[in-house]
Amino acid sequence: MAYCVILAHPDPGSFNHALARAACDALSGLGREVHCYDLYAEGFDPRLPAAELGRDAPLDDALARHCAAAAAAEGFVIVHPNWWGMPPAVLTGWVDRVLRPGVAYEFVAGxxxxxxxxxxxxxKAAVVLNTSNTAAAREQSVFGDPLERIWKDCIFGLCGVSDVRRRMFETIVTSTPAQRRDWLADAATLVEQTFGPAA
Structure with a gap:
Protein backbone atom coordinates (compact mmCIF):
# COMPACT_ATOMS: atom_id res chain seq x y z
CA MET A 1 0.00 0.00 0.00
CA ALA A 2 1.13 3.52 -0.74
CA TYR A 3 1.08 6.78 1.17
CA CYS A 4 -0.65 9.87 -0.23
CA VAL A 5 0.92 13.30 0.07
CA ILE A 6 -1.63 15.97 -0.84
CA LEU A 7 -0.22 19.46 -1.50
CA ALA A 8 -2.32 22.59 -1.91
CA HIS A 9 -0.36 25.77 -2.61
CA PRO A 10 -0.30 27.72 -5.89
CA ASP A 11 3.36 28.85 -5.74
CA PRO A 12 5.90 26.15 -6.72
CA GLY A 13 8.54 28.08 -4.74
CA SER A 14 6.50 28.11 -1.53
CA PHE A 15 7.55 26.68 1.81
CA ASN A 16 4.54 24.36 1.48
CA HIS A 17 6.22 22.76 -1.52
CA ALA A 18 9.41 22.34 0.51
CA LEU A 19 7.38 20.70 3.28
CA ALA A 20 5.78 18.30 0.81
CA ARG A 21 9.20 17.36 -0.58
CA ALA A 22 10.51 16.78 2.95
CA ALA A 23 7.52 14.54 3.69
CA CYS A 24 7.98 12.57 0.46
CA ASP A 25 11.70 12.16 1.14
CA ALA A 26 11.02 10.99 4.70
CA LEU A 27 8.50 8.41 3.51
CA SER A 28 10.83 7.21 0.75
CA GLY A 29 13.59 6.94 3.34
CA LEU A 30 11.33 4.59 5.28
CA GLY A 31 11.00 2.44 2.17
CA ARG A 32 7.39 3.48 1.60
CA GLU A 33 5.73 3.90 -1.78
CA VAL A 34 4.65 7.53 -2.12
CA HIS A 35 2.05 9.14 -4.35
CA CYS A 36 2.35 12.93 -4.30
CA TYR A 37 -0.53 15.01 -5.62
CA ASP A 38 0.11 18.71 -6.24
CA LEU A 39 -3.50 19.82 -6.67
CA TYR A 40 -2.72 23.20 -8.23
CA ALA A 41 -0.12 21.79 -10.63
CA GLU A 42 -2.49 19.12 -11.89
CA GLY A 43 -5.36 21.58 -12.23
CA PHE A 44 -7.65 19.66 -9.90
CA ASP A 45 -11.21 20.97 -10.29
CA PRO A 46 -12.61 21.61 -6.78
CA ARG A 47 -16.21 22.02 -7.96
CA LEU A 48 -18.54 19.19 -6.92
CA PRO A 49 -21.16 18.81 -9.65
CA ALA A 50 -24.65 17.55 -8.85
CA ALA A 51 -24.02 14.47 -10.99
CA GLU A 52 -21.35 13.28 -8.51
CA LEU A 53 -23.49 13.51 -5.38
CA GLY A 54 -24.75 9.92 -5.37
CA ARG A 55 -22.67 7.14 -3.88
CA ASP A 56 -22.65 5.22 -7.17
CA ALA A 57 -22.27 8.25 -9.43
CA PRO A 58 -20.03 7.82 -12.48
CA LEU A 59 -16.63 9.46 -11.99
CA ASP A 60 -14.17 10.64 -14.61
CA ASP A 61 -10.89 8.73 -14.83
CA ALA A 62 -8.77 11.33 -13.02
CA LEU A 63 -11.17 11.57 -10.10
CA ALA A 64 -11.55 7.79 -9.94
CA ARG A 65 -7.76 7.48 -9.60
CA HIS A 66 -7.76 9.98 -6.71
CA CYS A 67 -10.57 8.06 -5.01
CA ALA A 68 -8.83 4.70 -5.42
CA ALA A 69 -5.56 6.08 -4.07
CA ALA A 70 -7.29 7.66 -1.06
CA ALA A 71 -9.27 4.51 -0.27
CA ALA A 72 -6.18 2.30 -0.34
CA ALA A 73 -3.68 4.70 1.24
CA GLU A 74 -1.87 3.44 4.31
CA GLY A 75 -1.38 7.00 5.47
CA PHE A 76 -1.82 10.62 4.45
CA VAL A 77 0.30 13.74 4.62
CA ILE A 78 -1.71 16.90 3.95
CA VAL A 79 0.24 20.13 3.27
CA HIS A 80 -1.45 23.52 2.98
CA PRO A 81 -1.44 27.11 4.22
CA ASN A 82 -3.93 28.48 6.71
CA TRP A 83 -6.19 30.74 4.65
CA TRP A 84 -9.05 32.34 6.62
CA GLY A 85 -8.84 29.46 9.11
CA MET A 86 -9.51 27.00 6.28
CA PRO A 87 -7.63 24.98 3.68
CA PRO A 88 -7.42 26.53 0.20
CA ALA A 89 -10.53 26.00 -1.93
CA VAL A 90 -8.79 23.45 -4.16
CA LEU A 91 -8.15 21.22 -1.14
CA THR A 92 -11.65 21.67 0.25
CA GLY A 93 -12.90 20.60 -3.17
CA TRP A 94 -10.59 17.57 -3.08
CA VAL A 95 -12.20 16.58 0.22
CA ASP A 96 -15.69 17.12 -1.24
CA ARG A 97 -15.06 15.08 -4.37
CA VAL A 98 -12.57 12.41 -3.24
CA LEU A 99 -13.52 11.61 0.37
CA ARG A 100 -16.95 10.65 -0.85
CA PRO A 101 -19.59 8.12 0.26
CA GLY A 102 -18.42 4.59 -0.45
CA VAL A 103 -14.78 5.71 -0.54
CA ALA A 104 -14.14 7.41 2.80
CA TYR A 105 -17.34 6.75 4.76
CA GLU A 106 -20.75 5.12 4.68
CA PHE A 107 -23.95 5.24 6.65
CA VAL A 108 -25.09 2.04 8.35
CA ALA A 109 -28.19 0.18 7.17
CA GLY A 110 -31.36 2.00 8.09
CA LYS A 124 -4.06 4.22 10.15
CA ALA A 125 -2.70 7.75 10.53
CA ALA A 126 -2.45 11.17 8.94
CA VAL A 127 -0.02 14.07 9.29
CA VAL A 128 -1.21 17.61 8.54
CA LEU A 129 1.47 20.25 7.92
CA ASN A 130 0.24 23.84 7.88
CA THR A 131 1.84 27.23 7.42
CA SER A 132 0.55 30.50 8.80
CA ASN A 133 1.35 34.19 9.04
CA THR A 134 -0.61 34.39 12.29
CA ALA A 135 1.30 33.78 15.51
CA ALA A 136 0.23 30.60 17.28
CA ALA A 137 -0.86 32.38 20.47
CA ARG A 138 -3.14 34.74 18.55
CA GLU A 139 -4.51 31.90 16.42
CA GLN A 140 -5.44 29.98 19.55
CA SER A 141 -6.83 32.86 21.60
CA VAL A 142 -8.74 34.66 18.84
CA PHE A 143 -9.76 31.90 16.45
CA GLY A 144 -9.50 28.69 18.48
CA ASP A 145 -7.39 26.94 15.82
CA PRO A 146 -10.18 25.82 13.47
CA LEU A 147 -7.83 23.71 11.34
CA GLU A 148 -7.32 21.35 14.27
CA ARG A 149 -11.08 20.65 14.41
CA ILE A 150 -11.45 20.47 10.64
CA TRP A 151 -8.82 17.78 10.09
CA LYS A 152 -9.06 15.75 13.30
CA ASP A 153 -12.79 15.78 13.94
CA CYS A 154 -14.64 16.89 10.83
CA ILE A 155 -12.65 15.01 8.18
CA PHE A 156 -10.28 12.23 9.24
CA GLY A 157 -12.14 11.35 12.43
CA LEU A 158 -15.34 10.72 10.50
CA CYS A 159 -13.50 8.74 7.83
CA GLY A 160 -11.96 6.26 10.28
CA VAL A 161 -8.48 7.74 10.76
CA SER A 162 -8.03 8.21 14.50
CA ASP A 163 -4.31 9.05 14.67
CA VAL A 164 -4.06 12.59 13.25
CA ARG A 165 -0.92 14.59 14.03
CA ARG A 166 -0.68 18.21 13.04
CA ARG A 167 2.06 20.82 13.02
CA MET A 168 1.67 24.53 12.26
CA PHE A 169 4.77 26.40 11.09
CA GLU A 170 4.57 30.12 11.84
CA THR A 171 5.21 32.95 11.28
CA ILE A 172 6.28 32.35 7.67
CA VAL A 173 6.69 35.97 6.54
CA THR A 174 9.20 36.76 9.29
CA SER A 175 11.00 33.41 9.35
CA THR A 176 14.70 33.06 8.62
CA PRO A 177 16.38 30.48 6.36
CA ALA A 178 17.73 28.77 9.48
CA GLN A 179 14.24 28.51 10.98
CA ARG A 180 12.91 27.06 7.76
CA ARG A 181 15.67 24.44 7.68
CA ASP A 182 14.79 23.47 11.24
CA TRP A 183 11.09 23.32 10.37
CA LEU A 184 11.75 21.03 7.41
CA ALA A 185 13.72 18.73 9.70
CA ASP A 186 10.85 18.84 12.24
CA ALA A 187 8.36 17.93 9.51
CA ALA A 188 10.47 15.00 8.36
CA THR A 189 10.84 13.78 11.94
CA LEU A 190 7.09 13.96 12.51
CA VAL A 191 6.46 11.92 9.35
CA GLU A 192 9.08 9.35 10.37
CA GLN A 193 7.69 9.06 13.90
CA THR A 194 4.13 8.68 12.60
CA PHE A 195 4.79 6.16 9.84
CA GLY A 196 8.06 4.55 10.90
CA PRO A 197 8.63 0.95 12.02
CA ALA A 198 7.63 1.66 15.63
CA ALA A 199 4.37 3.39 14.60
Missing amino acids: DGGEGVPRGLLAA
Whole structure:
Protein backbone atom coordinates (compact mmCIF):
# COMPACT_ATOMS: atom_id res chain seq x y z
CA MET A 1 0.00 0.00 0.00
CA ALA A 2 1.13 3.52 -0.74
CA TYR A 3 1.08 6.78 1.17
CA CYS A 4 -0.65 9.87 -0.23
CA VAL A 5 0.92 13.30 0.07
CA ILE A 6 -1.63 15.97 -0.84
CA LEU A 7 -0.22 19.46 -1.50
CA ALA A 8 -2.32 22.59 -1.91
CA HIS A 9 -0.36 25.77 -2.61
CA PRO A 10 -0.30 27.72 -5.89
CA ASP A 11 3.36 28.85 -5.74
CA PRO A 12 5.90 26.15 -6.72
CA GLY A 13 8.54 28.08 -4.74
CA SER A 14 6.50 28.11 -1.53
CA PHE A 15 7.55 26.68 1.81
CA ASN A 16 4.54 24.36 1.48
CA HIS A 17 6.22 22.76 -1.52
CA ALA A 18 9.41 22.34 0.51
CA LEU A 19 7.38 20.70 3.28
CA ALA A 20 5.78 18.30 0.81
CA ARG A 21 9.20 17.36 -0.58
CA ALA A 22 10.51 16.78 2.95
CA ALA A 23 7.52 14.54 3.69
CA CYS A 24 7.98 12.57 0.46
CA ASP A 25 11.70 12.16 1.14
CA ALA A 26 11.02 10.99 4.70
CA LEU A 27 8.50 8.41 3.51
CA SER A 28 10.83 7.21 0.75
CA GLY A 29 13.59 6.94 3.34
CA LEU A 30 11.33 4.59 5.28
CA GLY A 31 11.00 2.44 2.17
CA ARG A 32 7.39 3.48 1.60
CA GLU A 33 5.73 3.90 -1.78
CA VAL A 34 4.65 7.53 -2.12
CA HIS A 35 2.05 9.14 -4.35
CA CYS A 36 2.35 12.93 -4.30
CA TYR A 37 -0.53 15.01 -5.62
CA ASP A 38 0.11 18.71 -6.24
CA LEU A 39 -3.50 19.82 -6.67
CA TYR A 40 -2.72 23.20 -8.23
CA ALA A 41 -0.12 21.79 -10.63
CA GLU A 42 -2.49 19.12 -11.89
CA GLY A 43 -5.36 21.58 -12.23
CA PHE A 44 -7.65 19.66 -9.90
CA ASP A 45 -11.21 20.97 -10.29
CA PRO A 46 -12.61 21.61 -6.78
CA ARG A 47 -16.21 22.02 -7.96
CA LEU A 48 -18.54 19.19 -6.92
CA PRO A 49 -21.16 18.81 -9.65
CA ALA A 50 -24.65 17.55 -8.85
CA ALA A 51 -24.02 14.47 -10.99
CA GLU A 52 -21.35 13.28 -8.51
CA LEU A 53 -23.49 13.51 -5.38
CA GLY A 54 -24.75 9.92 -5.37
CA ARG A 55 -22.67 7.14 -3.88
CA ASP A 56 -22.65 5.22 -7.17
CA ALA A 57 -22.27 8.25 -9.43
CA PRO A 58 -20.03 7.82 -12.48
CA LEU A 59 -16.63 9.46 -11.99
CA ASP A 60 -14.17 10.64 -14.61
CA ASP A 61 -10.89 8.73 -14.83
CA ALA A 62 -8.77 11.33 -13.02
CA LEU A 63 -11.17 11.57 -10.10
CA ALA A 64 -11.55 7.79 -9.94
CA ARG A 65 -7.76 7.48 -9.60
CA HIS A 66 -7.76 9.98 -6.71
CA CYS A 67 -10.57 8.06 -5.01
CA ALA A 68 -8.83 4.70 -5.42
CA ALA A 69 -5.56 6.08 -4.07
CA ALA A 70 -7.29 7.66 -1.06
CA ALA A 71 -9.27 4.51 -0.27
CA ALA A 72 -6.18 2.30 -0.34
CA ALA A 73 -3.68 4.70 1.24
CA GLU A 74 -1.87 3.44 4.31
CA GLY A 75 -1.38 7.00 5.47
CA PHE A 76 -1.82 10.62 4.45
CA VAL A 77 0.30 13.74 4.62
CA ILE A 78 -1.71 16.90 3.95
CA VAL A 79 0.24 20.13 3.27
CA HIS A 80 -1.45 23.52 2.98
CA PRO A 81 -1.44 27.11 4.22
CA ASN A 82 -3.93 28.48 6.71
CA TRP A 83 -6.19 30.74 4.65
CA TRP A 84 -9.05 32.34 6.62
CA GLY A 85 -8.84 29.46 9.11
CA MET A 86 -9.51 27.00 6.28
CA PRO A 87 -7.63 24.98 3.68
CA PRO A 88 -7.42 26.53 0.20
CA ALA A 89 -10.53 26.00 -1.93
CA VAL A 90 -8.79 23.45 -4.16
CA LEU A 91 -8.15 21.22 -1.14
CA THR A 92 -11.65 21.67 0.25
CA GLY A 93 -12.90 20.60 -3.17
CA TRP A 94 -10.59 17.57 -3.08
CA VAL A 95 -12.20 16.58 0.22
CA ASP A 96 -15.69 17.12 -1.24
CA ARG A 97 -15.06 15.08 -4.37
CA VAL A 98 -12.57 12.41 -3.24
CA LEU A 99 -13.52 11.61 0.37
CA ARG A 100 -16.95 10.65 -0.85
CA PRO A 101 -19.59 8.12 0.26
CA GLY A 102 -18.42 4.59 -0.45
CA VAL A 103 -14.78 5.71 -0.54
CA ALA A 104 -14.14 7.41 2.80
CA TYR A 105 -17.34 6.75 4.76
CA GLU A 106 -20.75 5.12 4.68
CA PHE A 107 -23.95 5.24 6.65
CA VAL A 108 -25.09 2.04 8.35
CA ALA A 109 -28.19 0.18 7.17
CA GLY A 110 -31.36 2.00 8.09
CA ASP A 111 -29.62 5.36 8.36
CA GLY A 112 -30.84 7.79 5.74
CA GLY A 113 -27.79 10.01 6.07
CA GLU A 114 -28.76 11.86 9.21
CA GLY A 115 -26.59 9.83 11.58
CA VAL A 116 -22.87 9.50 12.25
CA PRO A 117 -21.04 7.84 9.36
CA ARG A 118 -18.76 4.83 9.63
CA GLY A 119 -15.26 5.52 8.35
CA LEU A 120 -13.94 3.42 5.47
CA LEU A 121 -10.42 4.70 4.88
CA ALA A 122 -7.71 2.07 5.29
CA ALA A 123 -5.20 4.64 6.57
CA LYS A 124 -4.06 4.22 10.15
CA ALA A 125 -2.70 7.75 10.53
CA ALA A 126 -2.45 11.17 8.94
CA VAL A 127 -0.02 14.07 9.29
CA VAL A 128 -1.21 17.61 8.54
CA LEU A 129 1.47 20.25 7.92
CA ASN A 130 0.24 23.84 7.88
CA THR A 131 1.84 27.23 7.42
CA SER A 132 0.55 30.50 8.80
CA ASN A 133 1.35 34.19 9.04
CA THR A 134 -0.61 34.39 12.29
CA ALA A 135 1.30 33.78 15.51
CA ALA A 136 0.23 30.60 17.28
CA ALA A 137 -0.86 32.38 20.47
CA ARG A 138 -3.14 34.74 18.55
CA GLU A 139 -4.51 31.90 16.42
CA GLN A 140 -5.44 29.98 19.55
CA SER A 141 -6.83 32.86 21.60
CA VAL A 142 -8.74 34.66 18.84
CA PHE A 143 -9.76 31.90 16.45
CA GLY A 144 -9.50 28.69 18.48
CA ASP A 145 -7.39 26.94 15.82
CA PRO A 146 -10.18 25.82 13.47
CA LEU A 147 -7.83 23.71 11.34
CA GLU A 148 -7.32 21.35 14.27
CA ARG A 149 -11.08 20.65 14.41
CA ILE A 150 -11.45 20.47 10.64
CA TRP A 151 -8.82 17.78 10.09
CA LYS A 152 -9.06 15.75 13.30
CA ASP A 153 -12.79 15.78 13.94
CA CYS A 154 -14.64 16.89 10.83
CA ILE A 155 -12.65 15.01 8.18
CA PHE A 156 -10.28 12.23 9.24
CA GLY A 157 -12.14 11.35 12.43
CA LEU A 158 -15.34 10.72 10.50
CA CYS A 159 -13.50 8.74 7.83
CA GLY A 160 -11.96 6.26 10.28
CA VAL A 161 -8.48 7.74 10.76
CA SER A 162 -8.03 8.21 14.50
CA ASP A 163 -4.31 9.05 14.67
CA VAL A 164 -4.06 12.59 13.25
CA ARG A 165 -0.92 14.59 14.03
CA ARG A 166 -0.68 18.21 13.04
CA ARG A 167 2.06 20.82 13.02
CA MET A 168 1.67 24.53 12.26
CA PHE A 169 4.77 26.40 11.09
CA GLU A 170 4.57 30.12 11.84
CA THR A 171 5.21 32.95 11.28
CA ILE A 172 6.28 32.35 7.67
CA VAL A 173 6.69 35.97 6.54
CA THR A 174 9.20 36.76 9.29
CA SER A 175 11.00 33.41 9.35
CA THR A 176 14.70 33.06 8.62
CA PRO A 177 16.38 30.48 6.36
CA ALA A 178 17.73 28.77 9.48
CA GLN A 179 14.24 28.51 10.98
CA ARG A 180 12.91 27.06 7.76
CA ARG A 181 15.67 24.44 7.68
CA ASP A 182 14.79 23.47 11.24
CA TRP A 183 11.09 23.32 10.37
CA LEU A 184 11.75 21.03 7.41
CA ALA A 185 13.72 18.73 9.70
CA ASP A 186 10.85 18.84 12.24
CA ALA A 187 8.36 17.93 9.51
CA ALA A 188 10.47 15.00 8.36
CA THR A 189 10.84 13.78 11.94
CA LEU A 190 7.09 13.96 12.51
CA VAL A 191 6.46 11.92 9.35
CA GLU A 192 9.08 9.35 10.37
CA GLN A 193 7.69 9.06 13.90
CA THR A 194 4.13 8.68 12.60
CA PHE A 195 4.79 6.16 9.84
CA GLY A 196 8.06 4.55 10.90
CA PRO A 197 8.63 0.95 12.02
CA ALA A 198 7.63 1.66 15.63
CA ALA A 199 4.37 3.39 14.60
